[in-house]
Amino acid sequence: MLPSLLTAAVGLAASAVSVPASAQLLGGGLLSSPGRLTVGCPFVTNTAKERNTGFLDDNAAYGIAQIPLSIPDGASIRIEGLYSRVRYFSLQSYDGARAGNYIDAIADARIVPTAGGALNPNVALVPAAPYGADYTVKLRYADPPANPAFREANTLYVGAPDNRTSPTRVAKQIIYRIYLPNPGADAFGSTPIPRLFYSGPTGQIAFTNTPDRRQCDRIETASQTTRTVNPAILPKRDIIFEPITRAQDRVLYPNGDSNYLRAASSQNFGDLVVIRTLPFRTPPVPPLLRSDGEPDVRYASICHYGLGTSEVASCVADRDAVAQADGYEVHAISTTSGRPRTATRAAGVNWQPWGDTRSELIVIRQILARPGFSGDYLRAINNPNLPLALTLGSYAPEITYCRRAVFDAYSASGSRALMNACRTEFASNRR
Incomplete structure (x- = not known):
């Protein structure tokens, strides 16, 4: 089941758990x-x-x-x-x-x-x-x-x-x-x-x-x-992104132009959550002009929300994110006290502070994809039982838990090496 929304709440929608x-x-x-x-x-x-x-x-x-x-x-x-x-x-x-x-x-x-x-x-x-x-x-x-x-x-x-x-x-x-x-x-x-x-x-x-x-x-x-709650999603140690399917989940107040990937997370399993994703080409702020072709999506963001409250902790919009030398973005979510010293924009990391709840829903939002775009999340939504790597290819986002010491040790080694190190250490030393 997905998070429920009240009448006036119109961002990410989900199956109704309570009557507004x-x-x-x-x-x-x-x-x-x-x-x-x-x-x-x-x-x-x-x-x-x-x-x-x-x-x-x-x-x-x-x-x-x-x-x-x-x-x-x-x-x-x-x-x-x-x-x-x-x-x-x-x-x-x-x-x-x-x-x-x-x-x-x-x-x-x-x-x-x-x-x-x-x-x-x-x-x-x-x-x-x-x-x-x-x-x-x-x-x-x-x-x-x-x-x-x-x-x-x-x-x-x-x-x-x-x-x-x-x-x-x-x-x-x-x-x-x-x-x-x-x-x-x-x-x-x-x-x-x-x-x-x-x-x-x-x-x-x-x-x-x-x-x-x-x-x-x-x-x-x-x-x-009215407050909305979401008692139905429980974070798992093996954290993954999965598509939100409107028809299958009977979502409440969805944005008909948006498609989403979600992952439930918890501070119980790691010091921080790390995401590696290939950014989309999006429209520039007028009157600037692009030289690298037409945009692939109108808007994209990575947000995280409190499970049980539906409150947004923070979001990073596409134009505000920084990418690393290999073209990928690295996003890190942790408590302020648990923030790695290398989780900074100067180091090519998009850091977000954890919210007020120990468990959160992490959401990647994609609005209006270009017709035929290979990274269109609708491909994953139409094939929810297939791995994202098959439906989205290089645009499939990766996510894992990580220890702060491991993140600091590998953050300068590139996004791929960082994700591999976090995954390997987490698999060996699960909480």
Whole structure:
């Protein structure tokens, strides 16, 4: 089983272990009471700094909106927004606070601005639309077409209309995701968060002026008081990365543009965790230009989270990581007191401090891979029973526990020699 998420937690998602407080609050009558939810709730923001729950990436920001399970014939909902100063943004739809609730996603690379333009087939590229250009995305109450070629332009599918409610299904959700703002920009790329508009028999209503304000306040209050836990994953001595499969694990609030590898770790087994991985080519910060070809993925990061809390301890985004002379990155995670003296950027090591729990979930996040890229994590997700070395080749990350003395002794010998030494010593002297 994977970690569970609350309604407002939209980073790394997992199978539901507990019912969110928001769903408990709303279930059983709120929507059937006078002044029921008829329009919806505007986006409310969520970041690791504001709430820090739900396996968030600390380089990301989120907006969460509520829309009805159905709308009258002839009514419609649309989203109006601006291209932000960020690496990636998307709009995604979900059906209630329940496992397997993902419906659809439309990333920035698949949105045509109002002024027009052509879409690049390499979704790993940042869209060519200028910052501040406006766009409109309409919501369609239907399931997304099985064949992407039949999708309507600038449309986010929100599932078929249905008024049947339950404790975990009282509204649909729209999630606005932002990853890695440009230097100097705020958490949302220095542009306003998108706005939703409802057009119905009585005219147009902006969600910011929704008559459902009291219900929206209750949803927000409930989401802030909920904590998610993950009692199901137990770290093992033989630590490995494995793919997170949405369909098999019935994940809750997944990012439809992301794929993940995870490894459960514990301080009980070693002084530190060491990761060796080949970095991806990612887009540079505009207006810089690359000379080594198009990017392979839009965004990547290595994060670690407390098991039992879902709080992010820290993340290293692709642009902040350093690589060694052989082209590989070495990441080390340890307590501050147990940090090896050679675990420094100057020595080519990306060190992260252990969080507040002895057991943590380590996650590599990959967003929007270039079509045909050999390191696309979807290859591993589609073949979860095969070793990563077969599905990802040289892009398969390695992970092991290590003693601090061994790390310091071999850190100057190169990433391969370091990993081999840590593995060998750990195999001989397991705790």
